[in-house]
Amino acid sequence: MNKTYLSYNNIVSSLGFDSPTVVQKIHEGLSGVTLIEDETLFPNPFYASVIDSDYLGKAFEKLQPAGGYTRLEQMMILSLDKIIKASGVALTDRVGLILSTTKGNIDTLDPRNPMPAERAYLGTLGHIIKNHFGFSTEPIVLSNACVSGILAISTAKRFISQGTFDQVFIVGGDIVSNFILSGFNSFQAMSTLPCKPYCKQRSGINIGEVAASVLVNKDQDNLPPEAVEILGEASCNDANHISGPSRTGEGLYRSILSAFKEANVGPGDIDYICAHGTATIFNDEMEAIALNRLGLDAVPLNSLKGYFGHTLGASGLLETIVSMHSLYHNTLYPSKGFTELGVSQPLNIITAPIAKDLNCFLKTASGFGGCNTAAIFKKVRS
Amino acid sequence: MKAQHLKIKEYCKISNNRVLLNDQLLYEDQGSDFTTFIKLAYKKMDTNYPKFFKMDDLSKLGFLASDILLKPMTQDAEITKNIALVFSNSASSLQTDRKHQESIVDKENYFPSPAVFVYTLPNICLGEISIKHRLYSENSFFIFNHFNAKYLHDYASSLIESEKADEVLCGWINCDVEDYEAFLYLVSKKGSIEHNKEEIIKLYTTK
Numbered sequence: 070m071n072k073t074y075l076s077y078n079n080i081v082s083s084l085g086f087d088s089p090t091v092v093q094k095i096h097e098g099l100s101g102v103t104l105i106e107d108e109t110l111f112p113n114p115f116y117a118s119v120i121d122s123d124y125l126g127k128a129f130e131k132l133q134p135a136g137g138y139t140r141l142e143q144m145m146i147l148s149l150d151k152i153i154k155a156s157g158v159a160l161t162d163r164v165g166l167i168l169s170t171t172k173g174n175i176d177t178l179d180p181r182n183p184m185p186a187e188r189a190y191l192g193t194l195g196h197i198i199k200n201h202f203g204f205s206t207e208p209i210v211l212s213n214a215c216v217s218g219i220l221a222i223s224t225a226k227r228f229i230s231q232g233t234f235d236q237v238f239i240v241g242g243d244i245v246s247n248f249i250l251s252g253f254n255s256f257q258a259m260s261t262l263p264c265k266p267y268c269k270q271r272s273g274i275n276i277g278e279v280a281a282s283v284l285v286n287k288d289q290d291n292l293p294p295e296a297v298e299i300l301g302e303a304s305c306n307d308a309n310h311i312s313g314p315s316r317t318g319e320g321l322y323r324s325i326l327s328a329f330k331e332a333n334v335g336p337g338d339i340d341y342i343c344a345h346g347t348a349t350i351f352n353d354e355m356e357a358i359a360l361n362r363l364g365l366d367a368v369p370l371n372s373l374k375g376y377f378g379h380t381l382g383a384s385g386l387l388e389t390i391v392s393m394h395s396l397y398h399n400t401l402y403p404s405k406g407f408t409e410l411g412v413s414q415p416l417n418i419i420t421a422p423i424a425k426d427l428n429c430f431l432k433t434a435s436g437f438g439g440c441n442t443a444a445i446f447k448k449v450r451s
Numbered sequence: 452m453k454a455q456h457l458k459i460k461e462y463c464k465i466s467n468n469r470v471l472l473n474d475q476l477l478y479e480d481q482g483s484d485f486t487t488f489i490k491l492a493y494k495k496m497d498t499n500y501p502k503f504f505k506m507d508d509l510s511k512l513g514f515l516a517s518d519i520l521l522k523p524m525t526q527d528a529e530i531t532k533n534i535a536l537v538f539s540n541s542a543s544s545l546q547t548d549r550k551h552q553e554s555i556v557d558k559e560n561y562f563p564s565p566a567v568f569v570y571t572l573p574n575i576c577l578g579e580i581s582i583k584h585r586l587y588s589e590n591s592f593f594i595f596n597h598f599n600a601k602y603l604h605d606y607a608s609s610l611i612e613s614e615k616a617d618e619v620l621c622g623w624i625n626c627d628v629e630d631y632e633a634f635l636y637l638v639s640k641k642g643s644i645e646h647n648k649e650e651i652i653k654l655y656t657t658k
Contacts, residue, residue, distance in 0.1 A: 112558070171572060172548075172571070173543075175548065178548060178549065178552040179552065179556065180556060189545060189548065190541065190542065190543075190545070190596075191543050191594040192541050192594050192595055192596035193596075195594070195595075195596075196596065207595065207599060207602070209593060209595070209602060210593060210594035210595070211591065211592070211593055211594075212543055212572070212573055212574065212592055212593075212594055213574045213590065213591055213592050214572045214574050214575075220591060224591065224606070227606060227609040227610070227613070228602075228605060228606070228609070230609060230613070231605045231606075231608060231609040231612075232605075233601075233602070233605045247555060248548070248551065248552060248555070248571075251551075251554075251555045251561075251563040251568075252551060252563060252565075252568035252571065253568075254563070255563040255564060255565045255568055256565045256568065256569075303589070303615065304589050304590065304591070305587050305588065305589070306577070306578065306581040306586060306587055306588060306589075306590050307581075307587070308581045308582050308584075308585050308586055308587050309582065310578075310582070311569055311575050311578045311579060311582070312565070312569045319587065320587060323587055327615070331613070436574075437569060437572055437574075437575060437578070438572060438574040438575045438577055438578030438590065439578045439581060439582070440574060440577070440578070440590050
C-alpha cells in the first residue's frame with residue numbers, strides 16, 4: 070500500500086494565522102479563550118476562542134477577493150491559500166479537496182445575516198472554495214460531528230490508497246455562532262469559565278472557531294520538516310447513545326485498537342497522546358476508561374481545548390497539526406487548565422512544557438452520534 | 452485490483468411515497484405527506500422500534516431504509532457484524548437546523564431544545580442505525596451537491612480492501628423543503644450485481 074504523509078499545513082485562529090505562530094503561543098502558555106460580550110452571539114458574556122473580525126477582514130482583503138464571502142469562507146480561503154502557495158502543487162484532476170465541517174455557514178440561516186440562507190448548504194460551501202482556487206475535482210464535504218477533522222485525514226489517505234487522487238488538500242473549519250452556543254447551552258454543556266479538561270474542577274466546554282488546512286501527499290518529496298507519516302487510522306461507533314459517550318469507551322477502545330493494527334504498533338510505541346478532552350464530565354471519564362483498557366495510562370497526554378476551545382469539525386485537524394509541530398520541536402505542551410486529576414482512572418496529563426525525543430503520536434476524537442476516530446502518526450525525518 | 456470482485460448484494464429505495472427492495476415494491480401510499488407516509492411504512496415493515504418516533508425526518512428515513520436491508524442480517528445478537536455505514540446527501544441536517552434556528556431567532560420566544568439540537572448533525576442517523584443493529588463499525592457522512600457514485604464506490608472499496616469492514620451499507624439519504632429521497636445499497640464480496648460506478652448510477656436512476 071502507498072505511504073501517505075501530512076505535509077504543508079496552516080492554522081487560522083485567535084492565536085495567529087499560521088502554524089508556527091500559533092505553536093509558539095502555545096509554547097508560551099497563551100490561550101485564545103477569552104471572555105466574549107456579544108449579544109448577537111449569546112445573551113450573557115461567555116468564554117470562547119473567537120478570531121478578531123477586523124484582523125480577519127484585513128488579512129482577507131490582501132488576497133484581493135472578487136465578490137462577497139462569509140466569515141467561514143474567509144477563514145478557510147486564508148488558510149488554504151497559504152498551503153497551496155507554499156506547496157506549489159498544481160490543481161490537476163489528480164488533486165482532491167476535502168472540507169471538514171459540522172455546521173459550515175450556519176450563521177446565514179439567521180435572518181439578520183446579510184448573506185442568503187442558501188449559503189448554509191455545505192455543498193455550496195465546497196463549491197465556493199473549489200471555484201476560488203480553481204480545483205479540477207468535485208469537493209468532498211465531510212460532516213461527521215466532532216470526529217470530522219481526523220476522519221478527513223483518514224478519508225484523504227483512503228482515497229489516495231484507492232488511486233482516486235495523488236494529493237488531497239483538506240480544510241477544516243467551524244465558527245462560533247448563536248446556533249451552536251444556544252444548542253450546547255441547551256445541553257447544559259457550556260462552562261462559565263475557561264475549560265479545564267480532565268481536571269477535578271472542570272465544568273464543561275468552551276466553543277472556539279478556527280480554520281485549519283493540510284496537504285496529504287503520497288510522495289516523500291517536497292515535505293516540510295514537520296511532516297509526519299500516517300501509520301494507521303480507524304473509526305468505530307459506540308452503538309450506545311446518540312448524545313452521550315459509552316460508559317466503557319467501547320468505540321474509542323476499538324478505534325485505537327484497529328489503528329494500532331493497521332500501523333503495526335502497540336501502546337509502547339506511542340510517545341504522546343493528543344486526546345479529545347472536551348472538559349465535560351462524561352467525555353473525559355470515557356476517554357480515561359478507554360485509554361486504561363489499552364494500557365495507555367502512562368503515556369504523556371494533553372487536550373488542546375484549553376487553547377482553542379472546542380472547534381467542532383476542525384478540532385481533530387487543528388490538534389493534529391499542533392501535534393506535528395510538537396513532534397518537530399521534540400516538546401510536549403501542557404494540557405491548559407489542568408490542575409488536579411478528575412477522572413476515575415489514571416492518566417499522565419502534561420502540566421509543563423517538557424523537552425523529549427518524540428517519534429510517534431496518537432490523536433483521538435469522539436462525538437455526537439457515538440462516533441470515535443483514532444489515528445497514529447510518525448515523524449518522517451528522525 | 453480486488454475492487455472488481457466486489458458486488459452489490461441488495462438495495463433499497465424510499466422515494467415518491469414508495470418503498471422498494473431490489474425493485475420489488477414493498478409499500479406505496481400516494482395520498483400522505485412524509486410524516487404520515489413514513490409512519491405507515493414503519494408499521495408495514497414490522498419495524499417495532501419505539502425510539503423511531505423521537506427521530507427527526509432524516510434519521511427516520513435513513514433508519515427505515517437501513518432496517519429493511521440490515522434486519523435479516525443482524526437478528527442473531529451473538530454474531531457481531533462489521534458493516535460500515537457510508538451515507539451522503541446534499542442538505543445535510545438542514546431541515547432540523549431550520550427548526551433549531553426558529554427556536555432562537557426571537558429573544559421573546561426563545562426555546563432551544565436539546566432533543567432538536569442533537570439532530571442538527573447528519574451523522575446522528577448513522578448513530579441511530581448503529582445502536583439498533585449493534586454496529587461498532589466505521590461511520591462516514593459526506594455532503595455532495597449531487598449523488599456521487601464515483602466517490603462512494605472508491606470509498607466503500609477502500610474500506611473492504613483494507614479490511615476495515617466486511618460489508619458497506621452505502622448511499623444517499625436526503626430530506627429538504629420540497630422532497631425526500633433514500634437510496635441505499637449493500638456492498639459485499641457476494642452478490643449478483645457488479646459493484647462499479649455504472650451499475651450504481653443505473654440502480655440510483657431507475658425509477
